Amino acid sequence: MGKKLxxxxxxxxxxxxxxxxxxxxxxKSVEKVLEQxxxxxxxxxxxxxxxxxxxxxxxxxxxxxSFLAKPEGVARYLVCNADESEPGTFKDRYLMEKIPHLLIxxxxxxxxxxxxNTSFIYIRGEYFYVLRILEKAIKEAYENGWLGKNIKGSGxxxxxxxxxxxxxxxxxxxxxxxxxxxxxxxxxRIKPPFPAVAGLYGCPTVVNNVETIAAVVPIVNDGxxxxxxxxxxxxxxxxxxxxxxxxxxxxxxxxxxxxPVEEFIYSDEYCGGIKNGKxxxxxxxxxSSVPILPADLILKTAAGNPRLMTYESLADGGFxxxxxxxxxxxxxxxxxxSIVKNLWNFSRFYHHESCGQCSPCREGTGxxxxxxxxxxHGHGTIKDxxxxxxxQSKIEGxxxxxxxxxxxxxxxxAIRHFRKEFEEYVxxxxxxxxxKHYFNVHNVAxx
Amino acid sequence: xxxxxxxxxxxxxxxxxxxLQAARMIGGHxxxxxxxxxxxxxxxxxxxRTCLVKVEQGSExxxxxxxxxxxxxxxxxxxxxxxxxTTSPEIQEARAGVVEFLxxxxxxxxxxxxxxxxxxxxxxxxxxxxxxxxxxxxxxxFDKIDIGEKIQLHMTRCILCYRCVKVADQLTDERVxxxxxxxxxxxxxxxxxxxxxxxxxxxxxDVCPVGALTDKTFRFKxxxxxxxxxxxxxxxxxxxxxxxxWYQGExxxxxxxxxxxxxxxxxxxxxxxxxxxxLTKDWVIEGPAEIDRHSVIIQNHTEKLIPKEQVQILxxxxxxxxxxxxxx
Ligand SMILES: Cc1cc2nc3c(=O)[nH]c(=O)nc-3n(C[C@H](O)[C@H](O)[C@H](O)COP(=O)(O)O)c2cc1C
Ligand code: SF4
Ligand code: FES
Numbered sequence: 001m002g003k004k005l006x007x008x009x010x011x012x013x014x015x016x017x018x019x020x021x022x023x024x025x026x027x028k029s030v031e032k033v034l035e036q037x038x039x040x041x042x043x044x045x046x047x048x049x050x051x052x053x054x055x056x057x058x059x060x061x062x063x064x065x066s067f068l069a070k071p072e073g074v075a076r077y078l079v080c081n082a083d084e085s086e087p088g089t090f091k092d093r094y095l096m097e098k099i100p101h102l103l104i105x106x107x108x109x110x111x112x113x114x115x116x117n118t119s120f121i122y123i124r125g126e127y128f129y130v131l132r133i134l135e136k137a138i139k140e141a142y143e144n145g146w147l148g149k150n151i152k153g154s155g156x157x158x159x160x161x162x163x164x165x166x167x168x169x170x171x172x173x174x175x176x177x178x179x180x181x182x183x184x185x186x187x188x189r190i191k192p193p194f195p196a197v198a199g200l201y202g203c204p205t206v207v208n209n210v211e212t213i214a215a216v217v218p219i220v221n222d223g224x225x226x227x228x229x230x231x232x233x234x235x236x237x238x239x240x241x242x243x244x245x246x247x248x249x250x251x252x253x254x255x256x257x258x259x260p261v262e263e264f265i266y267s268d269e270y271c272g273g274i275k276n277g278k279x280x281x282x283x284x285x286x287x288s289s290v291p292i293l294p295a296d297l298i299l300k301t302a303a304g305n306p307r308l309m310t311y312e313s314l315a316d317g318g319f320x321x322x323x324x325x326x327x328x329x330x331x332x333x334x335x336x337x338s339i340v341k342n343l344w345n346f347s348r349f350y351h352h353e354s355c356g357q358c359s360p361c362r363e364g365t366g367x368x369x370x371x372x373x374x375x376x377h378g379h380g381t382i383k384d385x386x387x388x389x390x391x392q393s394k395i396e397g398x399x400x401x402x403x404x405x406x407x408x409x410x411x412x413x414a415i416r417h418f419r420k421e422f423e424e425y426v427x428x429x430x431x432x433x434x435x436k437h438y439f440n441v442h443n444v445a446x447x
Numbered sequence: 448x449x450x451x452x453x454x455x456x457x458x459x460x461x462x463x464x465x466x467l468q469a470a471r472m473i474g475g476h477x478x479x480x481x482x483x484x485x486x487x488x489x490x491x492x493x494x495x496r497t498c499l500v501k502v503e504q505g506s507e508x509x510x511x512x513x514x515x516x517x518x519x520x521x522x523x524x525x526x527x528x529x530x531x532x533t534t535s536p537e538i539q540e541a542r543a544g545v546v547e548f549l550x551x552x553x554x555x556x557x558x559x560x561x562x563x564x565x566x567x568x569x570x571x572x573x574x575x576x577x578x579x580x581x582x583x584x585x586x587x588x589f590d591k592i593d594i595g596e597k598i599q600l601h602m603t604r605c606i607l608c609y610r611c612v613k614v615a616d617q618l619t620d621e622r623v624x625x626x627x628x629x630x631x632x633x634x635x636x637x638x639x640x641x642x643x644x645x646x647x648x649x650x651x652x653d654v655c656p657v658g659a660l661t662d663k664t665f666r667f668k669x670x671x672x673x674x675x676x677x678x679x680x681x682x683x684x685x686x687x688x689x690x691x692x693w694y695q696g697e698x699x700x701x702x703x704x705x706x707x708x709x710x711x712x713x714x715x716x717x718x719x720x721x722x723x724x725x726l727t728k729d730w731v732i733e734g735p736a737e738i739d740r741h742s743v744i745i746q747n748h749t750e751k752l753i754p755k756e757q758v759q760i761l762x763x764x765x766x767x768x769x770x771x772x773x774x775x
Contacts, residue, residue: 359494
């Protein structure tokens with residue numbers, strides 16, 4: 001069994017309640033930081049831990065925290081990104097649903113480290129029932145003196161609010177999230193300025209993922225060095241992986257960074273192998289945005305080394321032969337999967353979710369979806385495949401926010417690794433089984 | 448001051464200048480096209496991506512290149528920055544892509560569009576676009592709506608530059624319009640087609656780079672190239688009263704702000720000047736509008752060269768240091 005730092009108590013009955021959570025050592029990190037009275041020391045521990053953002057980009061959290069501007073007399077905010085809308089990713093939901101106090105404890109400790117007196121959890125609208133769970137837990141935390149004025153006699157004040165989104169993937173992008181939190185249309189902001197300088201209501205703000213904030217708890221309790229001792233290279237600690245697709249045991253797994261991909265897919269401790277004894281065809285390792293890899297490249301790098309579940313190993317080979325750890329949404333596809341159909345499904349999503357601010361993403365996502373829809377129905381041409389490639393290349397890196405990249409990468413990687421399959425759809429349309437009439441998102445307003 | 452080199456031409460500019468502004472100070476071919484940025488509108492720019500440039504060297508201190516093309520209208524220069532626009536094939540390719548995206552759902556109804564001849568999308572397509580289209584699906588369309596008595600919105604032509612939204616936010620008392628829906632079906636809207644009634648709403652027409660917002664008092668009266676622009680002014684208690692009158696024979700067909708070569712007005716004007724003063728006797732005529740002598744269709748291509756003493760262009764000749772400080 002690998003070491004667990006977040007979910008070790010997940011099976012304790014009643015862990016979602018304050019009493020049980022507290023009995024298992026909950027809120028110790030808050031006691032510790034309030035006693036030590038040294039916020040900067042917490043930032044140092046987080047730096048030492050090597051913790052990297054779990055929302056997808058993997059930016060070092062300690063560094064992000066140290067960038068936070070601290071002008072005199074200006075409020076600072078901590079905002080937790082619980083928008084979790086990347087297809088294939090459901091780890092934050094699991095954590096909040098099962099052990100909500102861990103997030104709240106992390107929010108208090110992190111807010112103290114950053115000197116924030118008001119903090120927010122922004123949760124996606126579809127997680128409405130989780131909102132209820134969080135609200136209950138927050139109420140318990142207030143009742144027990146962990147939130148509010150003069151927490152445990154320390155003189156530190158903190159109010160924590162939960163805000164629900166209204167169902168837009170783009171509101172997970174941190175600046176769109178801030179806009180939405182301010183009550184505006186959720187359009188990503190043009191950066192700079194970065195949130196660390198001008199974030200929520202123009203004040204310095206840190207935005208972190210749910211899992212990132214939860215990981216601060218073990219870092220404070222056991223020290224940054226202990227956290228960094230788990231994992232390999234610059235991938236320290238543990239990672240929650242949302243495993244889905246054609247596997248025997250889909251679910252959320254906490255793994256030590258560095259578990260070989262092969263072990264993760266086939267061992268009984270994790271996914272338990274491919275369903276119905278089928279063969280592995282491809283994996284999307286980090287949520288729908290990251291490049292898809294065929295079986296041979298996900299199990300071993302192009303150089304023939306075993307691929308590990310780390311930021312570095314998954315990225316080995318760049319986009320030519322590698323991918324990204326992303327948000328840890330691990331989607332497994334067996335030999336029966338149609339890559340074209342799957343890609344169309346992803347493209348449909350990005351088309352639907354583009355905010356429409358910048359022209360390459362607004363126009364390009366819809367165009368790619370339409371072409372894929374056409375190919376999927378057996379009306380495509382070889383030129384269409386090349387056109388898809390060209391369109392994605394004109395979106396990637398040219399947009400305001402990374403949603404454009406997120407829409408481009410799946411298309412590029414599917415064509416890069418599975419071009420033959422696209423050609424098959426073009427050359428032998430009659431061989432396509434199961435052509436239902438798929439719903440095409442022509443009009444988002446009606447969809 | 449910061450020294451920046453754009454397409455091998457070096458210029459010194461005040462700190463905080465954007466790459467686009469620096470390029471405009473140099474003038475000519477190095478200026479990236481800008482479809483959404485508008486100097487007089489705060490927070491404009493960044494949306495259309497036509498002004499993308501390559502930053503080959505970030506600054507003197509940190510010479511690393513920027514990993515991706517940047518929007519020149521929203522990126523400030525750093526001392527020692529090296530930028531490529533027309534001299535980067537990669538940027539030319541990216542821009543052609545952006546033009547294709549902007550035209551993807553555009554109706555291309557130029558023959559019956561009032562903006563034809565002074566349309567920035569036409570110019571952009573002419574300069575950077577490709578022949579033909581690779582889009583074979585049905586284009587999206589919207590119904591025309593009247594926003595107020597004098598302005599018509601033809602959303603089908605809109606490129607979502609957000610300029611009119613900024614006009615509404617920044618010039619007029621009450622914000623009554625914005626962007627509805629998202630993605631491909633985003634639309635500029637007054638919500639329930641509420642009329643926009645305030646003294647400065649007409650400026651939306653002037654800032655619109657395409658024919659999405661048009662002056663109903665001018666619609667279909669004439670092609671712009673058959674009209675003659677004259678500078679004029681009047682005493683106005685609401686605005687500067689400095690305008691361009693567009694004549695056909697003796698008749699003033701429309702009144703607009705005075706635009707520069709980038710389509711930006713000198714002053715925003717009020718609706719009284721724009722819509723209600725259509726007689727020569729309402730105005731003091733100053734004379735013909737400044738025009739670019741190289742243009743046949745002269746309207747709005749009023750190239751105004753920046754006086755030499757304001758801008759000093761420093762050629763990059765090997766071994767010769769032409770660097771001179773320019774007084775700000
Ligand atoms: C389109 C888009 C959607 C995103 N959605 C999420 C999300 O749902 N949850 C999340 O934590 N980060 C999301 N991110 C990443 C955030 O912008 C941001 O990087 C992250 O919240 C930072 O937290 P971290 O440093 O703890 O990872 C998204 C980014 C983009 C571009
Ligand atoms: S890339 Fe897409 S989602 Fe991001 S700002 Fe541009 S249009 Fe909006
Ligand atoms: S002018 Fe710079 S992005 Fe539109």
